[in-house]
Amino acid sequence: MAPMCQYSAEASGPDAGVANDWHFAHYAARATGGTGLVLVEATAVSPEGRISPADLGLWNDTQKDAFRRITGFLTAHGTVPGIQLAHAGRKASTDRPWRGGGPVGAETEGWQPVGPSPVPFKDGHPVPTELTAEQIREIVGQFADAARRALEAGFQVAEVHGAHGYLIGEFLSPHSNKRTDEYGGSFDNRVRFALEVVDAVRAVWPENLPLFFRVSATDWLEAGGWDADDTVRFARLLQEHGVDLLDVSSGGNAATVRIPVGPGYQVPFAARVKAETTLPVAAVGLITEPAQADKILANAEADAVLLGRELLRDPSWARRAARELGGAVAAPDQYGWAI
Numbered sequence: 001m002a003p004m005c006q007y008s009a010e011a012s013g014p015d016a017g018v019a020n021d022w023h024f025a026h027y028a029a030r031a032t033g034g035t036g037l038v039l040v041e042a043t044a045v046s047p048e049g050r051i052s053p054a055d056l057g058l059w060n061d062t063q064k065d066a067f068r069r070i071t072g073f074l075t076a077h078g079t080v081p082g083i084q085l086a087h088a089g090r091k092a093s094t095d096r097p098w099r100g101g102g103p104v105g106a107e108t109e110g111w112q113p114v115g116p117s118p119v120p121f122k123d124g125h126p127v128p129t130e131l132t133a134e135q136i137r138e139i140v141g142q143f144a145d146a147a148r149r150a151l152e153a154g155f156q157v158a159e160v161h162g163a164h165g166y167l168i169g170e171f172l173s174p175h176s177n178k179r180t181d182e183y184g185g186s187f188d189n190r191v192r193f194a195l196e197v198v199d200a201v202r203a204v205w206p207e208n209l210p211l212f213f214r215v216s217a218t219d220w221l222e223a224g225g226w227d228a229d230d231t232v233r234f235a236r237l238l239q240e241h242g243v244d245l246l247d248v249s250s251g252g253n254a255a256t257v258r259i260p261v262g263p264g265y266q267v268p269f270a271a272r273v274k275a276e277t278t279l280p281v282a283a284v285g286l287i288t289e290p291a292q293a294d295k296i297l298a299n300a301e302a303d304a305v306l307l308g309r310e311l312l313r314d315p316s317w318a319r320r321a322a323r324e325l326g327g328a329v330a331a332p333d334q335y336g337w338a339i
Helices: 021-032 061-076 133-152 167-172 192-204 228-240 267-276 290-298 309-313 317-325 333-338
Strands: 037-044 080-086 157-162 211-216 245-249 281-283
Touching: 021 037, 021 061, 037 061, 037 157, 061 080, 061 133, 080 133, 133 157, 133 192, 157 167, 157 192, 167 192, 167 211, 192 211, 192 228, 211 228, 228 245, 228 267, 245 267, 267 281, 290 317
Parallel strands: 037 080, 080 157, 157 211, 211 245, 245 281
Antiparallel strands: none
16 A cells, blocks of 8 residues: 555644544554555654644654554554655645645644745745755654654554655755755755665664655656656665665656656556666556556566555455455455455
């Protein structure tokens, strides 16, 4: 299961960013449905790193302790619990999608977003405050602290969120990164922050537990953005720095592009990384049918398939896939007669 935000946590007070009954029921349902790995939604490493005020966080021990209920249930039912660690950057402080997803200000529990450069995501969004080198180092430390808490909370996979136009992806792309210091300009400079985050997380994340990195393989811009060539080059660096799998998505950093969405439309990006590097990859994006997922693996286009919205529609997709493909997945005894 790919990370998908639920925007369902308390926004302020002692329970801000804390997983609650909704999150438990949501993730538990996918575990009892046979899902092998559940990656918990983008979880902010700081209050300012949330996409919305209602996002989950992992910047304190109250949040850590609440996650233990979820990881314990998932593990007990044969599902590997994973978590995506994130900072929303210039796309922070927005409303829930079903309320329009627009920027929210301090009067509605919002805050001032930050980014690599003072370039807003799109018209009507605030100009982010450009991060100083000292602030960048502080955020790197926040990722490490969140990873340490994730381990203590019982997670067995950590994923660094570098996709969809959030902070790390903003640094990667020349479309959003206009810096002239050591974090901007050349490819090597633009990937510096991402690699520092990976190094900091890997330093506290055990070698025997997987570390994933989610990337947007392209900004879908004709020029001036991050592209598939950059992704292949970056993948090799990520592997050198201890990443075990590249979760290959796309888009999210350029607001006005037209993305040719269709079944499996992002799979070719994963396939290219797999063909041109030795880093394992996961494919995502409008993968909805068991036979479709099976074909991606059989054709060696990816090493794993992560489902998103299809698992919102069908929490027991994995059990259905097992029936259709002649396989088997873990299922609770209470559901044994429905296999």
